[in-house]
Amino acid sequence: EAQVTQNPRYLITVTGKKLTVTCSQNMNHEYMSWYRQDPGLGLRQIYYSMNVEVTDKGDVPEGYKVSRKEKRNFPLILESPSPNQTSLYFCASSAGTGYHHEQYFGPGTRLTVT
Amino acid sequence: EDQVTQSPEALRLQEGESSSLNCSYTVSGLRGLFWYRQDPGKGPEFLFTLYSAGEEKEKERLKATLTKKESFLHITAPKPEDSATYLCAVRNTNAGKSTFGDGTTLTVKP
Numbered sequence: 030e031a032q033v034t035q036n037p038r039y040l041i042t043v044t045g046k047k048l049t050v051t052c053s054q055n056m057n058h059e060y061m062s063w064y065r066q067d068p069g070l071g072l073r074q075i076y077y078s079m080n081v082e083v084t085d086k087g088d089v090p091e092g093y094k095v096s097r098k099e100k101r102n103f104p105l106i107l108e109s110p111s112p113n114q115t116s117l118y119f120c121a122s123s124a125g126t127g128y129h130h131e132q133y134f135g136p137g138t139r140l141t142v143t
Numbered sequence: 144e145d146q147v148t149q150s151p152e153a154l155r156l157q158e159g160e161s162s163s164l165n166c167s168y169t170v171s172g173l174r175g176l177f178w179y180r181q182d183p184g185k186g187p188e189f190l191f192t193l194y195s196a197g198e199e200k201e202k203e204r205l206k207a208t209l210t211k212k213e214s215f216l217h218i219t220a221p222k223p224e225d226s227a228t229y230l231c232a233v234r235n236t237n238a239g240k241s242t243f244g245d246g247t248t249l250t251v252k253p
Contacts, residue, residue, distance in 0.1 A: 033186075060239070072187070072230065072243035079239050087240065119186050126238030128175030128194040134186030 031056045033135035035120050041141045042110060050105045050138050052120030060123045061103040062087070062132070063095065065116040072119070078103055079126065110142040145170045149231050149244035156221055156251050164216040164247045166231030174238055176214050178207050179230040181246065187230055190216075221251045 033054045042048055054061065062077035064087075074087030078097040092114055094106040103122075107114060117139050121132040148167045156162055168176065175194055179187035191200040193209035200207045204225065206217040216229055228246040235242075 062239070062241070064243075069245065071245040072232075074241055077239040077241075085239055088242075121186075126174070126234065128192055128234070130175075131177060131189035131192055132187075132241070133189070134179075136186055137184070 031133070033120055033122055033133050035118075035135040035138050037138060038136065039139050041143065043143055044111055045109050048107050048110060048140075050107075050118060050120075050140070052103045052105065052135060053101050054103075054120075054122040054133070055101065056122060056124070056133065057100065058122035058124050058133075059100075060126055060130070060132075061097065062121045063093070063103070063105050064119045064121065065089065066119060066137075067116050075105070075118075110140075112142050114140065115142050116140060145233055145235055145240070145242040147231055147233055147242050147244035149229075149247050151247060152245070153248045154250070156218075156249070158222055158251055158253050159220045161217070161219045161221070163218070164229055164249070166214040166216070166244055167212060168214070168231070168233050168244075169212075170233045170235045170242070172236035174234045174236055176209055177232045177234070177241075178214070178216055179232065181228045181230055190229075218249070221249070223251045223253050225249060226251045 063075040076095040078084045120135040123130040123132045178190040181187040191207040232243040
């Protein structure tokens with residue numbers, strides 16, 4: 030089954046404790062992206078990757094890091110999480126970036142930073 | 144900076160009562176306008192992509208249309224299972240970047 034998987038699905042952590050949220054897709058997609066979703070603010074793009082070893086900032090990259098060493102994986106790293114990073118996070122992938130290339134989203138990771 | 148504004152924020156309809164959702168956008172070179180459906184606790188699911196002004200796409204009770212400044216998602220004779228949040232997004236000529244609206248939460252009462 031074609032899918033985007035994220036782990037963990039739920040995470041409660043403390044301020045400053047480094048964490049990684051994994052994202053993997055099995056569709057051989059070139060493009061991957063991370064978003065955060067907050068009430069009243071919608072989905073905001075954090076980082077995206079057009080291909081292996083190519084990453085770029087979205088609209089809200091501060092406090093986050095990413096890497097794309099393999100085509101299928103795109104982990105999101107929070108080196109020193111803070112309470113304002115409490116949010117619902119989604120990973121997405123698409124075959125390309127043309128107008129006909131829709132994004133496939135993972136199930137989401139709900140992160141709470143205390 | 145690209146902007147996407149969706150209205151209304153919330154819409155309550157009776158089953159069978161048709162209506163439209165609006166997505167107004169400003170973008171530096173449209174590379175595609177996308178509609179997604181999001182159910183509570185789940186990731187968005189793709190519905191339609193539109194590219195050219197005048198373009199229309201249909202799927203069951205949904206029809207999406209596009210002008211140079213806005214897109215509409217028309218819902219004809221909705222059913223309770225159409226209840227969800229509908230998201231609009233644009234991709235600009237910097238192809239990696241996507242901008243989403245805040246969504247319209249649709250509730251259809253039987």
